[in-house]
Amino acid sequence: MTPRTLITRSRPVAAPAADRRRAWLVTAMIVAFMVVNYADKSVLGLAAVPVMTELGLSNSTYGLISSSFFFLFSVAGLLVGFLSTRISSRVLLFVMTVLWAVAQLPVLLVASVPTLMAGRILLGAAEGPAASMSMHALYKWFPPERRAFPSALQIGGAALGTLIAAPFVTWLIDGFGWRSAYAVLAVVSAVWALLWWRVGHDGPYDHARTADGPGGLRLPYRKILLTGTVLGSIASALGAQWALSLSHAWLPAYFRTQLGMSAAASATAISVVSGFGLVLLLGVSPFVDALKSRGVSSRWSSGAAQSVAVGLAGCAMTAFPFVDATGPRLVLVACAFGGTAVAVPLHYMTTAEVVPPAQRGAVFGIVAGVGTLPGLVAPFLTGHLIDTAQTPAAGYTTAFVAAGAVMLTAGSFALTAIRPERDARRIAHEAGSRPPA
Numbered sequence: 001m002t003p004r005t006l007i008t009r010s011r012p013v014a015a016p017a018a019d020r021r022r023a024w025l026v027t028a029m030i031v032a033f034m035v036v037n038y039a040d041k042s043v044l045g046l047a048a049v050p051v052m053t054e055l056g057l058s059n060s061t062y063g064l065i066s067s068s069f070f071f072l073f074s075v076a077g078l079l080v081g082f083l084s085t086r087i088s089s090r091v092l093l094f095v096m097t098v099l100w101a102v103a104q105l106p107v108l109l110v111a112s113v114p115t116l117m118a119g120r121i122l123l124g125a126a127e128g129p130a131a132s133m134s135m136h137a138l139y140k141w142f143p144p145e146r147r148a149f150p151s152a153l154q155i156g157g158a159a160l161g162t163l164i165a166a167p168f169v170t171w172l173i174d175g176f177g178w179r180s181a182y183a184v185l186a187v188v189s190a191v192w193a194l195l196w197w198r199v200g201h202d203g204p205y206d207h208a209r210t211a212d213g214p215g216g217l218r219l220p221y222r223k224i225l226l227t228g229t230v231l232g233s234i235a236s237a238l239g240a241q242w243a244l245s246l247s248h249a250w251l252p253a254y255f256r257t258q259l260g261m262s263a264a265a266s267a268t269a270i271s272v273v274s275g276f277g278l279v280l281l282l283g284v285s286p287f288v289d290a291l292k293s294r295g296v297s298s299r300w301s302s303g304a305a306q307s308v309a310v311g312l313a314g315c316a317m318t319a320f321p322f323v324d325a326t327g328p329r330l331v332l333v334a335c336a337f338g339g340t341a342v343a344v345p346l347h348y349m350t351t352a353e354v355v356p357p358a359q360r361g362a363v364f365g366i367v368a369g370v371g372t373l374p375g376l377v378a379p380f381l382t383g384h385l386i387d388t389a390q391t392p393a394a395g396y397t398t399a400f401v402a403a404g405a406v407m408l409t410a411g412s413f414a415l416t417a418i419r420p421e422r423d424a425r426r427i428a429h430e431a432g433s434r435p436p437a
Helices: 003-008 018-047 048-055 059-068 073-083 088-105 113-129 130-139 148-177 178-199 223-225 226-248 253-259 263-293 300-322 325-353 359-370 374-388 392-417 421-432
Strands: none
Touching: 003 018, 018 048, 018 059, 018 113, 018 130, 018 148, 018 178, 018 226, 018 253, 018 325, 048 113, 048 178, 048 253, 048 392, 059 113, 059 226, 059 374, 073 359, 088 130, 088 178, 088 226, 088 325, 113 226, 130 148, 130 263, 130 325, 130 359, 148 178, 148 263, 148 325, 223 226, 223 359, 226 253, 226 300, 226 325, 226 374, 253 263, 253 325, 263 300, 263 325, 263 359, 300 325, 300 392, 300 421, 325 359, 325 392, 374 421
């Protein structure tokens, strides 16, 4: 059994033209899904200054509220990942977005620390599986050799979400109060759910519809999860998520309180950072596909790309607090917080290369669940560092340098560990030596 046999053994028939059209419709819906996802996620960060002022919150308390988003985030990602082997992507994504709408409502009734935390915890539980399950749903519509660009579009929806959300949500907050942003996003989430229920279906590359019959090839999860490729992909996700959680929780406040930006200027700067990440995504993903088509190994095409991106972003994260010139500092901020965008679709791609299709959703859930754990730590730790430092500026500097060290370490480990071809051969050999079920 060859490595390619492991990945493509369950080979579906070619999708007809109608399925190809539906594939791009589903892709568009999933991009919109990610836009709404990141708008919902970023609303508290964009409203940080007025919320902290109105409720009299310390930096530590605000950091705790931000971190509460991740209390159930990873657990939900793990649980839904395993449920995805039995429940259709259509149902899972519909339920998630309905919960997103519900999660925005408590703060509209009573604005307080408990209601803010309750809403963020519910939203985190509902968004924990979002990236991995929407990617899983997308993969059901495209064969392995055509997944890089759709994957980039899916993750690009995240960058586009921040790109759109930052100015729009800031406009709502400035013009109508911060509660209005929560109300509008609740409506948007509900509308997406209704549209998805009409058009979202599992595609022809669903493992349950493959030639090998229901389920296809299955291997012990321990064998899969302990491969260097999966561990390296998790490390890549950890580094990227540390930067991402900081950008949602603290970057708007940093721009306003430390760099003296207005709300509008802060929103514009955040949009520029997200736009940089989006351009990087859409540029690198076709390049990765081109490298693969020329026979370059996945270790160096998709593995090295994500590892180097996280490592370089970590270097930029460490450097920008010490740069005083406005232009260079903003360039470094864009690299620190936008450069990790490349890693997100690629760590799913490298993971998928060593995982049987029947278990892909569950393993994606595990990678996402473990990889997003920094969100539970980074926002609260940053708030604590700001409150306990001699000055807020010193606290921010310490937090960003620590983040850079984590990202550089994660990127270095991923570069060493991610070797899809080697791990696919090893898993294929072990699968071939097992007695028939």
